[in-house]
Amino acid sequence: MNRIFFRFFVLVMLSITIATFAIYFATSRLFGDPLDDIARRQAAAQIFLLEQYIDKAPADDWLVRLNKVREVTDVKLDLVPLTSARASLPVQQHGALDRGELVLDTANKAFYRRVDLHGESYVGSAEEVIHAHQLPIDIGLALEMEAVRYVIVALFLLVPIALWSRSHWLGLQELSRVADEVGAGRLAARASFKPGAIIYPLAERLNHMAGRIEGLLDAQKNLLHSVSHELRTPIARLEFALELLRSAADDPALEQRIVAMEGDVAELNGLVNELLGMIRLDSRQALQQASFELAPALLGCVDALDPLAAQPQVRLDSALGSMTGDRRLLLRAVGNLLRNAQKYGNGQIALSARRADGVEIVVEDDGPGIPEAERGKVFEPFYRIDRSRDRSTGGFGLGLSIAQKAVALHGGTIAVEQSAMGGARFVIALPA
Known part of the structure; x- marks a missing residue:
C-alpha cells in the first residue's frame, strides 16, 4: 500500500518538474529567454545611460559623453571593431547585432551594440561596437528567486494533495487489514468508515462481500455438521442391527452378506469422521500450538x-x-x-x-x-x-x-x- 502512494508522490513531483521545464521552454520560444529578460532588467541603468544620454549627444559630443559615463560608473565601456564583436557572440545573435540592436552576453555579464549604422556619431563609428562589461548581473540570485517561486507553488499543490492522499491511504490500509483478516479466515472482520468518507462505498461493498462469504461458509459448515451428526444415529442403529442379525444367522451365505454390509457401514462411518475433521479444520478451532x-x-x-x-x-x-x-x-x-x-x-x-x-x-x-x-x-x-x-x-x-x-x-x-x-x-x- 505504501508503494502505491510513494509512486503517486513521485508522479506528482515529476509532473511539477516537467511542468517547470515546459513553462521555461514555452516562454523562451514565444517571448525569448527569461534569463535575458532578467539580465536586461538588472543592467537597465547602463542601458538607460547609453540610450538616453550617450546616443542623444550631438555628433561632436558623443565620445565626450561616453567618457563622462566611464568616470561615474564601475561598468567598463569599450569600443571594439565590429568583426571582433561578431567573433565574441554566437552566430544566432549576429543578425541582431548587425541591425543595431542591443545584444546581451549574460554569461559574461556584458552587452554589445553598434555605435550606429551610418557613421553619424564620429568618423568610422559604423564599424565599431560599444562593449559594456562587468555589468551588475547576478543570474544566480534570479534563478534562486525563480526556484523559490516554483517551490512555493509546489508546496501549495503538494500539501492539499498529501492531505487528500492521506485519507485515501488510511482508508486503503483499513481495507487491506480487513481483506487480510478475511483471507486468514476471520470472516467477522469489517471495515468501519463514516458515511462521508470518500472510500465509504468501497468499504460497504467489501463488508457486504465478507458478510455474504461468512454466511455461505457458516451455512455450509452447519449443513455438513448437522448431516454428519444426523448420520451417526442411523449408522449406530445399522451396526446394532447387523450385530443382532449376525448372532441369529445360521446360513453361511447370509453371514458373508452381513460381513459385506458391515464393511459398507464402517466405510460410511469413516466418511462421517472425515467430514467432521474437515469441518474442524475449516473452523480453525483444532490448532493447538x-x-x-x-x-x-x-x-x-x-x-x-x-x-x-x-x-x-x-x-x-x-x-x-x-x-x-x-x-x-x-x-x-x-x-x-x-x-x-x-x-x-x-x-x-x-x-x-x-x-x-x-x-x-x-x-x-x-x-x-x-x-x-x-x-x-x-x-x-x-x-x-x-x-x-x-x-x-x-x-x-x-x-x-x-x-x-x-x-x-x-x-x-x-x-x-x-x-x-x-x-x-x-x-x-x-x-x-
Missing part, C-alpha cells in the same frame, strides 16, 4: 502405518531439530500422504525430511503417479482421478484435502511432482 521434536514425530507416524503394507524408506536430516505447531495435525497430513503411497505404490515408498530455510518433508512412491493436468485438482475435497481404482483401494477423496488444510494452517504449502521413483512426489514446505 506446541513445540515438539520433528524426527521422533515422523518416526512415530511411520510406526502407525499398516504393518502388512509396504514400509517406507526413511531418510531424516540429523539437524531437523524441533518446530512449533499442532503435532497431531501435521502428523495426520504426513500420515495421509504415506497411506496414499501405500495404496497406490508398487512396493517402494520413501519418506525424507530436511531443514534449510524451513522444513521440507517429502513422501514419494513408485506407483502410477499423478498426471500433470490433474495435480492442481487432487487437493480438492472428494476429487479422485480414477474412481474405479478408489473403490478397490478405499478412500473418499478427502485425505489430500485434509493434508493441505493442515499444512496451510501452519503457514506452509504442499505440492505434487513427478518422483524419480516413477510415481508421485509430495513435498510439504513449512516455515522455519
Whole structure:
C-alpha cells in the first residue's frame, strides 16, 4: 500500500518538474529567454545611460559623453571593431547585432551594440561596437528567486494533495487489514468508515462481500455438521442391527452378506469422521500450538502405518531439530500422504525430511503417479482421478484435502511432482 502512494508522490513531483521545464521552454520560444529578460532588467541603468544620454549627444559630443559615463560608473565601456564583436557572440545573435540592436552576453555579464549604422556619431563609428562589461548581473540570485517561486507553488499543490492522499491511504490500509483478516479466515472482520468518507462505498461493498462469504461458509459448515451428526444415529442403529442379525444367522451365505454390509457401514462411518475433521479444520478451532521434536514425530507416524503394507524408506536430516505447531495435525497430513503411497505404490515408498530455510518433508512412491493436468485438482475435497481404482483401494477423496488444510494452517504449502521413483512426489514446505 505504501508503494502505491510513494509512486503517486513521485508522479506528482515529476509532473511539477516537467511542468517547470515546459513553462521555461514555452516562454523562451514565444517571448525569448527569461534569463535575458532578467539580465536586461538588472543592467537597465547602463542601458538607460547609453540610450538616453550617450546616443542623444550631438555628433561632436558623443565620445565626450561616453567618457563622462566611464568616470561615474564601475561598468567598463569599450569600443571594439565590429568583426571582433561578431567573433565574441554566437552566430544566432549576429543578425541582431548587425541591425543595431542591443545584444546581451549574460554569461559574461556584458552587452554589445553598434555605435550606429551610418557613421553619424564620429568618423568610422559604423564599424565599431560599444562593449559594456562587468555589468551588475547576478543570474544566480534570479534563478534562486525563480526556484523559490516554483517551490512555493509546489508546496501549495503538494500539501492539499498529501492531505487528500492521506485519507485515501488510511482508508486503503483499513481495507487491506480487513481483506487480510478475511483471507486468514476471520470472516467477522469489517471495515468501519463514516458515511462521508470518500472510500465509504468501497468499504460497504467489501463488508457486504465478507458478510455474504461468512454466511455461505457458516451455512455450509452447519449443513455438513448437522448431516454428519444426523448420520451417526442411523449408522449406530445399522451396526446394532447387523450385530443382532449376525448372532441369529445360521446360513453361511447370509453371514458373508452381513460381513459385506458391515464393511459398507464402517466405510460410511469413516466418511462421517472425515467430514467432521474437515469441518474442524475449516473452523480453525483444532490448532493447538506446541513445540515438539520433528524426527521422533515422523518416526512415530511411520510406526502407525499398516504393518502388512509396504514400509517406507526413511531418510531424516540429523539437524531437523524441533518446530512449533499442532503435532497431531501435521502428523495426520504426513500420515495421509504415506497411506496414499501405500495404496497406490508398487512396493517402494520413501519418506525424507530436511531443514534449510524451513522444513521440507517429502513422501514419494513408485506407483502410477499423478498426471500433470490433474495435480492442481487432487487437493480438492472428494476429487479422485480414477474412481474405479478408489473403490478397490478405499478412500473418499478427502485425505489430500485434509493434508493441505493442515499444512496451510501452519503457514506452509504442499505440492505434487513427478518422483524419480516413477510415481508421485509430495513435498510439504513449512516455515522455519
